[in-house]
Amino acid sequence: MTASDYDVAVIGLGAMGSAALAHLAARGLRVVGIEAFSPAHGLSSSHGDSRIIRLGYFEDPSYVPLLRRAYENWRRLEAETGADILTITGVLQIGRPDSPIVAGTLASCRAYGLDHEILDAEAMARRHPAFALDPDEIAVFETQGGFVRPETAVTAHLALARREGAELRMAARVTAIEPDDAGVTLRLGAEPLRARRVVVATGPWIAELVPALAALATPIRQVVAWYEPKDAAATALGTMPVFLRDAGPVGSFFGFPALDGAGVKIGKHAHFREPIGDPDAPNAAVNEADTALLDDFISRRLPLAAGERRASTTCRYTMLPGEDFLLDRLPGEPNVVVASPCSGHGYKFASVVGEILADLAQDGETRWPVEAFSFRALRDKAAAVPAL
Numbered sequence: 001m002t003a004s005d006y007d008v009a010v011i012g013l014g015a016m017g018s019a020a021l022a023h024l025a026a027r028g029l030r031v032v033g034i035e036a037f038s039p040a041h042g043l044s045s046s047h048g049d050s051r052i053i054r055l056g057y058f059e060d061p062s063y064v065p066l067l068r069r070a071y072e073n074w075r076r077l078e079a080e081t082g083a084d085i086l087t088i089t090g091v092l093q094i095g096r097p098d099s100p101i102v103a104g105t106l107a108s109c110r111a112y113g114l115d116h117e118i119l120d121a122e123a124m125a126r127r128h129p130a131f132a133l134d135p136d137e138i139a140v141f142e143t144q145g146g147f148v149r150p151e152t153a154v155t156a157h158l159a160l161a162r163r164e165g166a167e168l169r170m171a172a173r174v175t176a177i178e179p180d181d182a183g184v185t186l187r188l189g190a191e192p193l194r195a196r197r198v199v200v201a202t203g204p205w206i207a208e209l210v211p212a213l214a215a216l217a218t219p220i221r222q223v224v225a226w227y228e229p230k231d232a233a234a235t236a237l238g239t240m241p242v243f244l245r246d247a248g249p250v251g252s253f254f255g256f257p258a259l260d261g262a263g264v265k266i267g268k269h270a271h272f273r274e275p276i277g278d279p280d281a282p283n284a285a286v287n288e289a290d291t292a293l294l295d296d297f298i299s300r301r302l303p304l305a306a307g308e309r310r311a312s313t314t315c316r317y318t319m320l321p322g323e324d325f326l327l328d329r330l331p332g333e334p335n336v337v338v339a340s341p342c343s344g345h346g347y348k349f350a351s352v353v354g355e356i357l358a359d360l361a362q363d364g365e366t367r368w369p370v371e372a373f374s375f376r377a378l379r380d381k382a383a384a385v386p387a388l
Contacts, residue, residue, distance in 0.1 A: 006032050006195035008361045009186055011174050011209065013039060014046040015150065015347050016339045017201035018157035019354020022077075024361060025164035032195070033166055034188065036173040036205070039158060040151040043283065045203055045316050045342055047151055048224060050256050050265060052242050053348035054091045054145040058104025059323075061111045066352050066368060073351030074148065083156040084149065089237065089257065091145020092119075092128065095246030096137055102246065105140045115143045128241065130234040130264075130304045139243075147242055147256060150347055157354070177209050179333045197361045201339040204279035204316050210330065210338050212375075216382055217326075217340050218319045219276040221283065223290040224267035227298055228307035235264050235305045245301060253297050255305075264305040266298055270317060270344055283314040317344040322381030325349075325373040327356055329364065337361050341373070 010021045013035040021033040040046045053070070057063040074086040093105040109116040119141055121133040133139070162168060169188075176187040177198055186193040200209050204219035229235035240257035247253060255266035271290070291312060298306045318340055320326055325341035337360045341353055352368070359366035371377065 006030050006193070008197045008199060009034060009184070009193060009195035010199045010201065011177075011186070012036075012200065012202035012205070013158060013168070014044050014154060014201065014203055015350040016341055016353050016357065017199065018154045018161070019350045020199050020201065020339070020357035020361070021161040021166050021354075022157040022164070023354045023358035025161045025166040027358065027362065029362065031161070031166045032169060032193070033158070033161060034169045034172050034174055034186070036171070036202075038170055040154045043204070043279065043316070045318065046154050046347070048313065048315055049149065049151070049262065050147045050259060051150050051347040052091065052145065052244070052254060052256070053086065053148050054093075054142060055112075056091070056093065056105040056109045056114050056116060056140065056142040056145070058093060058101045058108065058244075059345065060104075061108040062369065062372065064108055064112045064114075066349060069355070069368070070349050070352040071144070073355060074153075077153070077156055077160065077351060081156040081160055083152050085153050085156060086146060086148055087237075088144060088146040090241040091142050092131070092139045092241050092243040093142065094131065094133065094137060094139045094243060099246035099248070101244055101252060102138060102140055105142065109140065109142060117141045128239070130231070130240045130302055131243070132301055132303055141241070145242055148348060153350065174209065177336065179330075179335050184335050197335045197337065199337045199339060199357050199361050201357070203340075203342070204276060204318050206318065206338070206340045212330070213326075213338075213340060216320060216378060219279050220270060220317050220319055221274045221276055222267065222271050222315050222317050222344070223286055223294070223312060224265055224315070225291065225294045225312035226263035226265050226310045227305055228263050228310050229258055229305045230307045231304035232258065240264075247297075253301070255302065263310045264298070264302065266294055266302070268293060268297070270319070276316060279316070283316075286312040286314060317342060319343050320378060320381070322378075322384075324377070324381065325353070326375070326378055327353065327360070327370050327373040328375050329360060331375050334364060
């Protein structure tokens with residue numbers, strides 16, 4: 001192809017970029033996807049076997065319409081590719097009644113009529129014995145929660161994109177984007193590439209191509225661990241749902257039942273909020289402070305899961321002020337669409353975020369409610385929220 005042959009180029013083929021590429025290709029556009037490494041590589045945010053998905057969104061009820069569409073799109077992707085991506089387990093959101101997780105979940109469930117049940121400590125002990133609750137804690141059980149398999153989803157989106165005619169360029173790094181009134185020139189090695197629009201979805205590397213985000217998008221280190229359960233029946237898929245747990249000033253924890261023989265997986269949202277200075281550098285090794293945090297939580301709060309720690313690993317969150325998403329055209333450059341949406345809770349949305357990014361790249365607008373994810377909203381949040 002010549003340097004002017006693409007309608008849209010997508011830079012970064014992780015969760016959001018792979019989904020955007022698939023949606024754009026399915027619309028019959030001439031598209032190219034460019035990835036500096038390989039799909040779901042170890043420096044990305046799209047690996048680790050599982051990501052929670054839930055409808056009762058405590059962060060803000062306004063996310064619920066996007067989640068409903070995300071579920072539809074995940075099921076459609078499964079039907080189109082034959083991949084096993086979304087598993088429903090139900091989700092427990094645990095804490096004191098006035099905690100952000102419990103109160104926010106109930107607000108979303110009630111606002112949208114979501115199927116849910118409130119369980120006290122006694123009911124939890126009968127139905128979900130893996131969990132130890134304090135007498136003043138409750139759990140909101142939301143029936144449609146579950147998990148998405150991130151590596152499988154990225155692979156499926158890329159396979160669908162390729163099937164629909166997209167060109168994929170792996171191990172190719174874009175060093176600059178040069179927008180003008182007619183389109184965008186991408187610099188990758190000695191070969192320029194020309195496209196009418198570009199979607200930048202490079203996760204921890206987003207500020208390299210979008211300098212306006214240098215002081216706003218902060219990659220941080222995240223650690224998760226897997227444990228051999230003491231009680232296999234209590235922690236099995238089908239008995240133990242996925243969960244979120246409000247730990248008060250300490251933050252919040254999340255976890256999964258024992259999956260695929262790997263054990264029970266847990267983590268703390270944003271972990272210690274340690275910034276990553278160089279996203280190209282290898283992930284720092286898991287250390288004693290990391291494992292002590294997770295060992296303490298599982299021993300106190302999931303005692304039937306707290307057997308031998310079998311494995312641990314690191315990945316990245318890319319945090320924005322306010323911990324919302326960014327899905328918008330770059331101010332002053334309408335041919336550049338920017339996606340830095342994760343802030344540690346974005347993977348579940350990837351299937352609908354891909355649709356939104358395709359809308360913005362194709363039409364410059366979308367029917368989905370994304371006003372809260374604009375550059376203008378991000379600037380407002382940055383002014384109100386202290387930096388990491």
